[in-house]
Amino acid sequence: MKELKILLILVVVVLVGYWGIEPYAHSVMHGEVKKPDYNYSDLKTTAATTGDPAKGKELFVANCASCHGLKNDGINPGMDKNAAIASFNVVPPDLSNIAAILDHKFLAAFIKNPQQATENPKFAMPPMAQLSDEDVGHIIAYLSSVAKKNLDGKEITIEACGRCHSIKYQKIYAETPAENLKAYLGKVPPDLSVMGKAKELEYLETFINNPQNGLPGTSMPRLGLTKESTEKVVAYLDQIADPHREQRNKLGMWVIGYLVVMVGLTFAWKKKIWKNIH
Amino acid sequence: MADEKVSRRDFLLYAMGAWAAVGVGSVLYAMYKTWEPLPEVKAQATVTFDLSSVEPGQIKVVSWRGKPVFVLRRTPDMAKCDGRSVKGDYTVVLGICTHLGCIPNWEPDKKIWHCPCHGGEYDACGKNIFGPPPRPLDVPPFKLEGNTIVLGEEGPEYKQMKEKGLTV
Amino acid sequence: MKFMDWLDERLAVRQLIKVMLTEYYVPKNINFLWSFGVLIMVVFAILVVSGIFLLMYYKPDSHLAFDSVNKTIMMDVEYGWLFRHTHAVAASIMFLVLYVHMARGIYYGSFKAPREIVWITGYILFVLMAATAFTGYLLPWGQMSYWAAQTITTLFEKIPFIGPDLVVWIRGNYIVEDATLTRFFALHVVFLPLLLIVFTAIHLYAVRIVGSNNEDGIELTKEEKKHGKGIPFWPVFMAKEFFVISVFLIFFFYLVFYQYKFAMDPINFTPADYLQTPTHIYPEWYFLAFYEVLRGFFFSQNLGLIAFVLSMFIAAFLPWLDTSPIKSGNHRPLYKILFFIFVADFVFLTILGKLPPTGLYAWLGFAGSLVYFAFFFALPIISRIEKKKLEGGR
Numbered sequence: 001m002k003e004l005k006i007l008l009i010l011v012v013v014v015l016v017g018y019w020g021i022e023p024y025a026h027s028v029m030h031g032e033v034k035k036p037d038y039n040y041s042d043l044k045t046t047a048a049t050t051g052d053p054a055k056g057k058e059l060f061v062a063n064c065a066s067c068h069g070l071k072n073d074g075i076n077p078g079m080d081k082n083a084a085i086a087s088f089n090v091v092p093p094d095l096s097n098i099a100a101i102l103d104h105k106f107l108a109a110f111i112k113n114p115q116q117a118t119e120n121p122k123f124a125m126p127p128m129a130q131l132s133d134e135d136v137g138h139i140i141a142y143l144s145s146v147a148k149k150n151l152d153g154k155e156i157t158i159e160a161c162g163r164c165h166s167i168k169y170q171k172i173y174a175e176t177p178a179e180n181l182k183a184y185l186g187k188v189p190p191d192l193s194v195m196g197k198a199k200e201l202e203y204l205e206t207f208i209n210n211p212q213n214g215l216p217g218t219s220m221p222r223l224g225l226t227k228e229s230t231e232k233v234v235a236y237l238d239q240i241a242d243p244h245r246e247q248r249n250k251l252g253m254w255v256i257g258y259l260v261v262m263v264g265l266t267f268a269w270k271k272k273i274w275k276n277i278h
Numbered sequence: 279m280a281d282e283k284v285s286r287r288d289f290l291l292y293a294m295g296a297w298a299a300v301g302v303g304s305v306l307y308a309m310y311k312t313w314e315p316l317p318e319v320k321a322q323a324t325v326t327f328d329l330s331s332v333e334p335g336q337i338k339v340v341s342w343r344g345k346p347v348f349v350l351r352r353t354p355d356m357a358k359c360d361g362r363s364v365k366g367d368y369t370v371v372l373g374i375c376t377h378l379g380c381i382p383n384w385e386p387d388k389k390i391w392h393c394p395c396h397g398g399e400y401d402a403c404g405k406n407i408f409g410p411p412p413r414p415l416d417v418p419p420f421k422l423e424g425n426t427i428v429l430g431e432e433g434p435e436y437k438q439m440k441e442k443g444l445t446v
Numbered sequence: 447m448k449f450m451d452w453l454d455e456r457l458a459v460r461q462l463i464k465v466m467l468t469e470y471y472v473p474k475n476i477n478f479l480w481s482f483g484v485l486i487m488v489v490f491a492i493l494v495v496s497g498i499f500l501l502m503y504y505k506p507d508s509h510l511a512f513d514s515v516n517k518t519i520m521m522d523v524e525y526g527w528l529f530r531h532t533h534a535v536a537a538s539i540m541f542l543v544l545y546v547h548m549a550r551g552i553y554y555g556s557f558k559a560p561r562e563i564v565w566i567t568g569y570i571l572f573v574l575m576a577a578t579a580f581t582g583y584l585l586p587w588g589q590m591s592y593w594a595a596q597t598i599t600t601l602f603e604k605i606p607f608i609g610p611d612l613v614v615w616i617r618g619n620y621i622v623e624d625a626t627l628t629r630f631f632a633l634h635v636v637f638l639p640l641l642l643i644v645f646t647a648i649h650l651y652a653v654r655i656v657g658s659n660n661e662d663g664i665e666l667t668k669e670e671k672k673h674g675k676g677i678p679f680w681p682v683f684m685a686k687e688f689f690v691i692s693v694f695l696i697f698f699f700y701l702v703f704y705q706y707k708f709a710m711d712p713i714n715f716t717p718a719d720y721l722q723t724p725t726h727i728y729p730e731w732y733f734l735a736f737y738e739v740l741r742g743f744f745f746s747q748n749l750g751l752i753a754f755v756l757s758m759f760i761a762a763f764l765p766w767l768d769t770s771p772i773k774s775g776n777h778r779p780l781y782k783i784l785f786f787i788f789v790a791d792f793v794f795l796t797i798l799g800k801l802p803p804t805g806l807y808a809w810l811g812f813a814g815s816l817v818y819f820a821f822f823f824a825l826p827i828i829s830r831i832e833k834k835k836l837e838g839g840r
Contacts, residue, residue, distance in 0.1 A: 003477050020797030021731045029726045198715035244527045252703025259696045266689040269290040273685040311524035
């Protein structure tokens with residue numbers, strides 16, 4: 001009885017301490033994480049989000065293809081990679097699958113005004129002011145018609161993050177050279193290999209949805225990913241950062257089961273030996 | 279009565295000891311596993327090589343598991359090899375002298391391999407023809423996939439050769 | 447048995463077993479808190495074994511360290527993650543076990559004569575363990591590793607005259623860099639563990655000489671312990687010890703597999719960057735109380751530093767601060783109250799240590815630091831009161 005009382009004191013002290021340094025301290029330090037906004041409700045745009053794909057293709061070739069390629073439809077960019085890096089310090093993305101991973105309303109607002117949509121005044125792409133609201137709709141319709149459906153987490157991550165971020169543990173390297181990124185963004189974007197461990201997943205989701213909500217002042221542009229794409233990216237980052245989770249959870253049960261038996265055995269032996277000691 | 283007590287106590291003690299041994303065994307197993315080659319090393323266990331990239335009379339050296347593998351495309355003026363031959367006119371051998379492990383050099387004019395260490399010589403089939411080497415150059419395990427050879431995997435051609443005792 | 451005879455003739459093993467185990471008596475009136483000494487040995491063994499296996503893949507180079515830990519060990523080596531989790535959690539839990547062991551010593555007066563050497567060597571072991579933990583924490587070369595080393599080494603700058611030069615000397619560079627990492631590595635894996643083993647030997651030897659204290663703090667002679675008031679170390683004491691160890695290991699491996707974040711901070715999964723301090727930095731939990739004392743005197747940096755050093759070492763002088771003839775807290779009502787205030791204060795400081803030192807928290811930290819020292823400075827007073835009472839009672 002007396003020993004149980006001591007144990008109880010010990011447990012209470014440990015639990016209070018643990019509560020203080022883990023859940024409580026983290027709630028004070030990080031505060032509330034803002035909820036992601038997948039409607040991109042701050043963006044007001046009159047541009048259409050759908051239209052005629054055939055017209056869209058013409059508009060694409062005339063307005064976009066000087067910088068952007070579209071492999072799915074056999075369109076090569078007008079400038080090669082090195083020329084693009086030299087002029088923008090970043091590789092313009094191939095737009096084959098962009099409509100599958102980005103929110104279309106965001107995409108419409110983005111085409112009209114990339115700096116506003118990405119919340120990054122230095123964003124490399126100029127506003128496409130020459131396009132009418134309907135034109136934008138046609139282009140989005142075209143992009144949707146060529147985009148591959150059901151991309152997996154890895155593919156989306158490479159599409160969405162791979163121009164600037166490396167994931168070197170997966171042998172994925174940023175498309176744009178580090179020194180150009182530094183010139184473009186002010187610093188080299190961090191490697192994402194263990195990002196799933198370095199940040200809470202909830203935070204990552206909010207951050208990807210809108211970097212300014214996670215790290216105010218960051219030079220990372222808002223990407224405008226859909227909810228599904230964001231979740232797939234987060235799940236992928238989580239999985240590559242902790243590849244042995246399943247093995248760990250399973251082995252843990254075995255080890256604890258083993259020790260429970262050990263407790264039984266040692267308890268029986270202790271009782272036997274202490275039978276005559278009072 | 280006293281004896282019974284002792285034996286019960288001993289039984290529990292032995293059971294505890296045995297159970298602890300199970301735990302120690304598991305830990306030892308985990309330790310054993312940590313010494314296995316890392317994935318990137320294991321990835322080097324097999325190497326693929328395109329045989330058609332070798333010109334007749336030419337030798338290419340492929341690095342397989344850190345060792346040199348000589349791939350020679352023989353010309354009609356070289357020794358005939360029957361069973362030791364891969365895909366008709368290729369000689370594929372481990373470039374390590376069977377005497378003391380030096381790496382022999384190809385001498386194009388004589389069409390033989392000459393070992394710099396103790397003067398051992400091998401013909402274009404890798405057979406020892408002079409000096410201290412006790413046996414021909416070894417043939418590494420291989421598998422043929424069209425014109426591609428996969429080193430490190432045992433294909434039917436290799437197994438056949440092995441059965442005839444021609445690989446060592 | 448023939449082999450035993452052979453060994454006995456050469457090494458006197460039978461005599462050794464008697465002296466060390468079967469005829470070494472510990473008092474009967476001790477509770478499971480006396481098992482924590484052996485628990486410390488168990489955790490130390492776990493640390494050594496898991497450490498050896500980490501050592502086989504770790505690379506003490508500022509360019510390679512992070513990847514060797516987070517890629518090679520955590521992802522590529524089979525069960526490498528297990529050894530790292532175990533090592534990290536064991537390092538953290540070591541201090542929980544140490545603190546319980548020390549608190550037991552403080553409560554039951556185990557530091558008092560004739561056990562001063564036991565207490566002092568134990569305290570040295572605590573400081574060495576802290577140094578081992580600190581040097582080891584730099585090795586993964588994450589942001590937290592880096593900035594912990596950077597800030598703690600900066601503390602030495604405040605030492606009069608030699609401070610600034612000393613810091614550069616310790617680091618081998620103007621900032622924490624490759625040279626620092628490599629020398630911390632050497633200290634962590636060779637020098638400090640060697641010292642720990644030496645002092646553990648002295649500590650255990652001293653305990654064997656003076657024997658264990660007990661709940662009532664009344665000394666027992668060997669004869670008394672042999673005849674009824676004690677139990678032999680083997681098998682009786684160890685029978686209980688095995689049970690305690692097994693229960694402890696369940697707790698320990700639960701943490702290793704499912705609740706390891708407290709010992710492997712997320713911030714440390716970002717590689718060290720000497721140009722950017724993380725938004726929140728804090729020491730590992732076991733240093734938080736002392737760290738809070740450092741910050742507690744927020745109005746004066748120098749005072750805080752002096753208080754910090756004093757807080758780390760003042761407990762070493764317990765045998766001379768508390769001179770009361772009564773040992774056990776069970777028989778010292780006043781002391782008992784003070785002790786629990788002290789424990790509560792230590793937990794309080796630990797929690798505050800991780801919170802931002804602003805506003806109310808800063809003042810609470812100051813108050814907590816004062817209570818911390820008040821405990822030690824109240825001891826001579828209590829001792830005098832208790833001595834008077836004892837004399838009056840006669």
